[in-house]
Amino acid sequence: MKQGRAHGHAASGGSSVVVFGSAGVELRASALQRARKRLRALGFEVTLDPSVKLRHQRFAGSDEQRLATLHRVADSGASIAMACRGGYGMTRLLDSIDWKRIGRSVERGTRWVGYSDMTALQMGLLAHTGASSWAGPMACDDFGRSDADGGVDDVTRDCFVEAMGGALRALGFRTEPGHDGLHVRGVLWGGNLAMLCSLLGTPHFPRVKGGILFVEEVNEHPYRVERCLLQLHQAGVLRQQKALLVGAVTGFAPSPLDRGYTIKSAIAHLRGVSRTPILTGLPFGHVRTKMSFPVGRRIELAVQGRDVFFGW
Numbered sequence: 001m002k003q004g005r006a007h008g009h010a011a012s013g014g015s016s017v018v019v020f021g022s023a024g025v026e027l028r029a030s031a032l033q034r035a036r037k038r039l040r041a042l043g044f045e046v047t048l049d050p051s052v053k054l055r056h057q058r059f060a061g062s063d064e065q066r067l068a069t070l071h072r073v074a075d076s077g078a079s080i081a082m083a084c085r086g087g088y089g090m091t092r093l094l095d096s097i098d099w100k101r102i103g104r105s106v107e108r109g110t111r112w113v114g115y116s117d118m119t120a121l122q123m124g125l126l127a128h129t130g131a132s133s134w135a136g137p138m139a140c141d142d143f144g145r146s147d148a149d150g151g152v153d154d155v156t157r158d159c160f161v162e163a164m165g166g167a168l169r170a171l172g173f174r175t176e177p178g179h180d181g182l183h184v185r186g187v188l189w190g191g192n193l194a195m196l197c198s199l200l201g202t203p204h205f206p207r208v209k210g211g212i213l214f215v216e217e218v219n220e221h222p223y224r225v226e227r228c229l230l231q232l233h234q235a236g237v238l239r240q241q242k243a244l245l246v247g248a249v250t251g252f253a254p255s256p257l258d259r260g261y262t263i264k265s266a267i268a269h270l271r272g273v274s275r276t277p278i279l280t281g282l283p284f285g286h287v288r289t290k291m292s293f294p295v296g297r298r299i300e301l302a303v304q305g306r307d308v309f310f311g312w
Contacts, residue, residue: 015079015164019139020049021060022069023117024087031144032084038143038152042161044080049073052084059089067093070121074098074105080164081105084139086116091195094124094204103129111164114138115216116286119191124204126189126296135191135214135284136160136292145288153288163292170311171291175281175303182277182303184242188310189295190214197228200235209240212301212310216247216285222258225249226266233274243277243301245308248285279308 017039019032026032036046051069054061061069066089073081102125106112112121112133122133137143137156145151162168189208190196193215199205213232217225232238249263271278284290294312301310 014043014045016045016047016077017080017082018047018049018073018076018078019052019082019084020069020073021051021054021084022066022093022121023060023083023089024085025055025058025060026052026084026140028085028140028144031140031146033144034146035084035139035142035144039139042157047076047078058087060084063092063096067096071098071101074102074110076110077105077108078110081110081112082137082139083114083118085141086114086118086138086192088117090117090120091198094120094202097121097124099124099128103131106131106133113160113164113292115284115290116192116218117195119195120199120204122191122295123189123196123199123206126208127204127206130296132294132296134163134292135295136163137290142288142290150288153290155283155289156292159290160292168292170309171293172307172309173281173283173291174306175279175308177306179277179279179303179308180305182243182279183301184212184277185298185300186242187211188214188293188297188299188312190245191216191295193217193225193228194220197231200231200237206296211241212243212245212299213238213241214245214247214282214284216282217249218251218286220249221252221255222249222261222263222266225263226269229266229270230273233270238274238276241276243279244274245282246278246280247282248287250286279303281308 039046056062113136190213297312299310299312
C-alpha cells in the first residue's frame with residue numbers, strides 16, 4: 001500500500017474539528033478525551049459537541065436530539081465534522097434530515113468524515129444533493145484507542161491529516177492478480193455493505209451509473225456478505241458500475257457448516273455471475289489501518305500488475 005506521509009504529523013491552517021454523536025451511544029469518556037488530545041496535537045482545533053454525552057436507549061440521544069445534532073453541526077462552520085462512533089441510528093433520521101442544510105455545509109467547506117453507520121448519511125447526502133463527503137476515521141474508534149490496544153495507527157493518522165489538509169490526491173493498494181491494465185473513471189461511492197443494502201429502493205440510495213463502488217463489513221458472516229452483494233447484483237446496481245472495491249470484512253465467527261466456504265468463496269461466486277471487475281484488498285473498514293478518501297467525487301483508477309492506484 002502506498003500513501004503519502006504527513007510531514008511532522010501536523011494539520012495545516014488550524015482546521016477546526018467538531019466531534020459529534022448521531023448514531024450509537026458513546027460510553028467511552030476516556031476515549032473521547034484521548035481523541036481530543038491527539039487531534040489537538042496534530043494541529044486541529046477540536047470541539048466536542050454536547051451530543052457525545054447524550055444517551056437514550058442505545059442511541060446518542062432521542063431521534064429529535066440526534067436530528068438537531070446533525071443540523072447544529074451543519075451550521076457550525078467547522079472544517080471537519082467527525083463522528084465519534086458508528087453503531088446504528090442514522091437510518092431513523094433519513095426521512096427528516098434537511099439535506100439542503102447539510103449540503104450547504106459542504107459548500108461552505110465542512111468535510112463530513114466517518115464510516116460504518118455514517119454510510120447512511122453519506123449516501124443520503126449524495127443522493128439528495130450530489131455533495132461529497134469523506135470515508136475516513138472516527139474519533140473514539142481510531143483516535144481514542146488506548147495505547148494498550150495499540151493506540152493510533154500511523155497510516156490512518158497520516159492519511160487523514162494529508163486528506164483533510166488537501167495534500168492527498170491519490171492512494172494505492174495491492175489486490176489479487178488478474179486485473180492488470182484495468183483503467184476506469186467514475187464517481188467513487190459506497191461504504192458499509194449492510195447499510196447500502198438497507199437503502200435500496202429508498203430515496204436515500206444514490207443512482208450512480210458508471211461509478212466505482214466500495215464496500216466493507218463487520219460482524220457479518222461471509223454468507224451474509226455474499227447475500228448483500230448478490231442483492232446489489234440482482235438489483236442491477238453492480239452492472240452499472242465500472243469496478244467494485246472490497247475492503248475489510250471482519251468480526252465474524254466461522255461456522256462448522258462452512259466446510260471451506262470463506263469470503264474468498266463468496267467473492268469467487270460473485271465474479272462468476274457479474275462482469276463488473278471486483279478488486280479486493282482496499283484498506284478500509286472496521287480495521288486499525290484505513291485510508292481517507294472522498295465519497296461522491298469522480299476518481300481515476302488504474303491497475304498495474306497487482307498495484308491499484310486511484311486519484312481525484
